[in-house]
Amino acid sequence: xxxxxxxxxxxxxxxxxxxxxxxxxxxxxxxxxxxxxxxxxxxxxxxxxxxxxxxxxxxxxxxxxxxxxxxxxxxxxxxxxxxxxxxxxxxxxxxxxxxxxxxxxxxxxxxxxxxxxxxxxxxxxxxxxxxxxxxxxxxxxxxxxxxxxxxxxxxxxxxxxxxxxxxxxxxxxxxxxxxxxxxxxxxxxxxxxxxxxxxxxxxxxxxxxxxxxxxxxxxxxxxxxxxxxxxxxxxxxxxxxxxxxxxxxxxxxxxxxxxxxxxxxxxxxxxxxxxxxxxxxxxxxxxxxxxxxxxxxxxxxxxxxxxxxxxxxxxxxxxxxxxxxxxxxxxxxxxxxxxxxxxxxxxxxxxxxxxxxxxxxxxxxxxxxxxxxxxxxxxxxxxxxxxxxxxxxxxxxxxxxxxxxxxxxxxxxxxxxxxxxxxxxxxxxxxxxxxxxxxxxxxxxxxxxxxxxxxxxxxxxxxxxxxxxxxxxxxxxxxxxxxxxxxxxxxxxxxxxx
RNA sequence: GGGGGUGUAACUCAGUGGUAGAGUAUCUGCCUUUUAAGCAGAGAGUCGACGGUUCAAAUCCGUCCACCCUCACCA
Numbered sequence: 001x002x003x004x005x006x007x008x009x010x011x012x013x014x015x016x017x018x019x020x021x022x023x024x025x026x027x028x029x030x031x032x033x034x035x036x037x038x039x040x041x042x043x044x045x046x047x048x049x050x051x052x053x054x055x056x057x058x059x060x061x062x063x064x065x066x067x068x069x070x071x072x073x074x075x076x077x078x079x080x081x082x083x084x085x086x087x088x089x090x091x092x093x094x095x096x097x098x099x100x101x102x103x104x105x106x107x108x109x110x111x112x113x114x115x116x117x118x119x120x121x122x123x124x125x126x127x128x129x130x131x132x133x134x135x136x137x138x139x140x141x142x143x144x145x146x147x148x149x150x151x152x153x154x155x156x157x158x159x160x161x162x163x164x165x166x167x168x169x170x171x172x173x174x175x176x177x178x179x180x181x182x183x184x185x186x187x188x189x190x191x192x193x194x195x196x197x198x199x200x201x202x203x204x205x206x207x208x209x210x211x212x213x214x215x216x217x218x219x220x221x222x223x224x225x226x227x228x229x230x231x232x233x234x235x236x237x238x239x240x241x242x243x244x245x246x247x248x249x250x251x252x253x254x255x256x257x258x259x260x261x262x263x264x265x266x267x268x269x270x271x272x273x274x275x276x277x278x279x280x281x282x283x284x285x286x287x288x289x290x291x292x293x294x295x296x297x298x299x300x301x302x303x304x305x306x307x308x309x310x311x312x313x314x315x316x317x318x319x320x321x322x323x324x325x326x327x328x329x330x331x332x333x334x335x336x337x338x339x340x341x342x343x344x345x346x347x348x349x350x351x352x353x354x355x356x357x358x359x360x361x362x363x364x365x366x367x368x369x370x371x372x373x374x375x376x377x378x379x380x381x382x383x384x385x386x387x388x389x390x391x392x393x394x395x396x397x398x399x400x401x402x403x404x405x406x407x408x409x410x411x412x413x414x415x416x417x418x419x420x421x422x423x424x425x426x427x428x429x430x431x432x433x434x435x436x437x438x439x440x441x442x443x444x445x446x447x448x449x450x451x452x453x454x455x456x457x458x459x460x461x462x463x464x465x466x467x468x469x470x471x472x473x474x475x476x477x478x479x480x481x482x483x484x485x486x487x488x489x490x491x492x493x494x495x496x497x498x
Numbered sequence: 499g500g501g502g503g504u505g506u507a508a509c510u511c512a513g514u515g516g517u518a519g520a521g522u523a524u525c526u527g528c529c530u531u532u533u534a535a536g537c538a539g540a541g542a543g544u545c546g547a548c549g550g551u552u553c554a555a556a557u558c559c560g561u562c563c564a565c566c567c568u569c570a571c572c573a
Contacts (some may be wrong), residue, residue, distance in 0.1 A: 068530040070533065070535085138508065139510090160565095495564065
C-alpha cells in the first residue's frame with residue numbers, strides 16, 4: 001500500500017463508504033439538460049417556470065450547515081450555487097451529499113430559485129456523483145469587495161502552474177483565456193489563408209535530413225529502417241518540393257523542434273505557419289503578412305491596435321519597411337554597406353560583439369542589427385534585405401550580390417516572421433549549401449546540411465516563389481499580453497522532477 | 499554557462515542556533531437560506547536533497563536539484 005497522507009486517505013475512505021451505500025462513484029453515464037451558462041442567460045424564465053433542470057459539473061464550493069448545505073457547481077460554461085436540503089433530497093441522498101468533497105463531479109437535479117440572500121441557485125432534488133476526486137484541489141477562495149473579485153490563497157507557484165497545468169486551468173480562470181485566444185488565432189490564420197485559396201498541407205515531421213533553418217535538430221531513430229531521423233527544424237524544404245510538384249499556394253500549421261536554449265521566447269517545440277506562393281516575391285509576402293495579421297487582430301481583438309503592457313502597438317497598414325543596413329546606420333551611424341570585414345570587425349570589437357572563427361561580414365552585420373536595432377523596433381516593421389551570407393535559401397538582390405530578398409518582421413523588439421523571395425536557381429542553391437557545409441566542418445553545428453534530394457527537385461525547376469514563416473506562439477503572446485512563451489503553451493518543456 | 503532570488507503542511511505564507519507555526523483546506527461536534535458561512539475542538543511536516551560545523555541546525559557552511567529574474571548563447 002502506498003504511503004498516503006491523511007487527506008488522500010480520507011477521500012479513499014469516503015469512496016469506500018459510497019460503495020458500501022451501493023453508490024457507483026464512477027458511473028458510466030450522465031445526463032444534463034442545461035449548461036450552467038444557459039441557466040444564467042434565462043434566469044427569470046427558469047425561476048418563474050420552476051421547470052426541472054439537470055446540470056453536471058465539478059463541486060467548486062461547499063458551505064454546510066447541518067441539515068442543509070450550499071455548494072457551487074462549475075462546468076465549462078460557468079458556475080452556479082446549489083441548495084441542498086435534507087427534507088428536499090431525502091435522507092439517503094443527503095448521506096451521499098455529505099460524502100462529497102470539493103473537486104467531485106456531480107449531477108444535480110432540481111429547479112432554479114432565488115435565495116433569501118438574493119442569489120440565483122438550484123434547489124436540489126437529487127445529487128448524483130459522477131466522479132469521485134481522490135486528491136484535494138488547492139484551495140482558492142474569492143470574495144467580492146467593492147465589486148472587485150479578491151482572491152485568497154491563489155494557486156500562484158509558477159513551477160506548479162506549468163507542471164500541473166490542469167490545476168492552473170482549473171484554479172486560475174484567466175489562463176483559459178490565453179488558450180482560447182490561441183485557438184482563435186490559429187483558426188483565423190486558417191480561414192484567412194483558405195479564403196486566399198491557399199491549400200493546407202502536411203509534410204514530414206520525421207526527416208532523414210533536416211533543413212530550412214539555422215538550428216540544431218533533435219535526433220531520433222527508426223528501428224525497422226535502422227536509420228537516424230531528425231525532428232524537423234523548419235517546413236521549408238518539403239514545401240518547396242510541393243511547389244516544384246505544381247501546387248501554387250500552400251501552407252502548413254505545425255510544430256518545429258529546435259535543440260537549443262530555452263528562455264522566455266523559446267520553447268524546444270514551437271508552432272509556425274509557413275506558406276509558399278508561386279509567382280510571388282518578398283514584396284507580395286509583406287503585403288500578405290500585413291493583411292493576415294490585420295485580419296487576425298480584427299477578428300481576435302476586434303481592433304487594429306493593442307496595448308501590450310503599456311505599449312501601444314498599431315497594426316494599421318502600411319507597416320514600415322526599412323533595410324537592415326539603413327536601420328543600422330540610422331541607429332548607430334555606422335555604414336556597413338561595403339561589407340568591409342576589417343572595418344565591420346573593428347566596430348564589433350569596439351562594441352563587444354563576439355566574433356567566432358566562422359563569422360563573416362554578413363553575420364557580423366546581423367549581430368550589430370540584433371544588438372542595436374532589434375530592441376528599438378516596437379511598431380510592426382519589415383526589416384528587409386539581409387546579408388546573403390546568413391540567408392542560404394533566399395534569392396540574391398539583382399543589384400547587390402551581398403544581399404538577398406529577405407525580410408523579417410519585428411514587433412515589440414521580437415522577431416515574428418521571416419520571408420524570402422525563394423532561391424530557385426539550383427546551381428546557386430548548391431553553392432550556398434556547400435558553403436554551409438564548409439561552415440559546418442569549421443564547427444558551426446547549426447549550419448545547413450546539403451540535401452541532395454532537395455537540390456534534385458530544384459533542378460527539375462521551381463517557379464519564382466515567395467515564402468513566409470510566422471511564429472504562432474509569439475503572436476499569441478502579443479495578443480494575450482504575455483512576455484513568457486510558457487503562458488501560451490499548454491505544457492511547456494520543463495526538466496523532469498526529482 | 500555567469501550573476502541574483504526562491505524552495506517550510508494540500509494551498510498561501512511567517513519563522514536568524516534551543517520542543518516546527520498561522521490562515522485556508524481536512525476531520526469531529528453544533529447548526530434547515532449560506533456565500534472567504536459561523537462557533538468549539540482535533541489531526542496533519544523528509545523544513546527541496548545530501549554532507550559538514552555545533553551539546554543543539556528550517557536557521558550557519560559546502561555540494562547538488564528544481565523554478566523565477568537577468569546577462570550571455572540562440573535565425
